[in-house]
Amino acid sequence: MHLETRLTGSKDKLRRVINIMLNTILGTKQRMSHTYVEETRVPVTWIKAGPCIVTQIKRQEKDGYWAVQLGFGERKIKNTTKPLQGHLKGAIKENKAPRFLREVRTENEPDLKIGDNIEVTSIFKRGDVITVTGTSKGKGFQGVVKRWGFSGGPRTHGQSDRERAPGSIGQGTTPGRVLKGKKMAGRMGQDTVTIKNLIVVDVKPEDLLMAVSGSVPGKPGSLLKIKKIKEGSLEELVEEVPQVEIQVEEEAGDEVASEDKPVDTENANKQDEKTSDTKGGLAE
Secondary structure (H helix, E strand, C coil): CCEEEEEEECCCCEEEEEEECCCEEEEEEEEEEEEEECCEEEEEEEEEECCEEEEEEECHHHHCCEEEEEEECCEEHHHCCHHHHHHCCCCCECCEECCEEEEEEECCCCCCCCCCEECHHHCCCCCCEEEEEEECCCCEEECHHHHHCCCCCCCCCCCCCCCCCCCCCCCECCECCCCCCCCCCEEECCCEEEEEEEEEEEEECCCCEEEEECCCCCCCCCEEEEEEEECCCHHHHCCCCCCCCCCCCCHHHHHHHHHHCCCCHHHHHHHHHHHHHHHHHHHC
């Protein structure tokens, strides 16, 4: 894992900027919106990503694998247990401790130390392909129609309460039990969900925000784990709009067609004579 550090100074303070080949960062879901990419409307989700602080380095010889533990968010020290305060001793700043802790595995020894900050711009840029992992919204106890998409029973012919019923859940004496994995009513949601192949549409480092294409699991404010898969481009979001030919029948065209038809003048004159004779007879 490669690490580049540089110091940028000012009169008031020195800021350490870390550019690191780490492919994962933590964030929280903010809201959904939309934007335009080459005149194509794209739905996006705004995520507050980072900054994350390194709280622990897992080592191969001690823990059996290489990993970096990241901390995200803030909470007061008084709301943190004493054992956790000891664990976060090198990561507590301004009397505040990280709210969330998550591990990110690495293949080799990470060139990081406890207390380093990870910014969103050090990992992601526009066009990157990512996966987002979060916890889906909890729906509570739901029936089989909502939970599994069952069609329900018949609505007529004497049925009174079978519209949303699950129906049969198994056989009789053989096997004499309900098979494991049977789709039935129960708690829905609150599951770990991963959405793959999302694209980074925009990154705003000054606001610690990034916009990704499509939707992500969870409600606003829920924790997300964003992992970079590969570099890409925004051209993948642009789809060619099919050209649809619409045929419109114009009334003017019908009138022109009727004018082209031959007119029978003899029958028209005879019809006029009959009409005049009828009017004369009525007058007499």
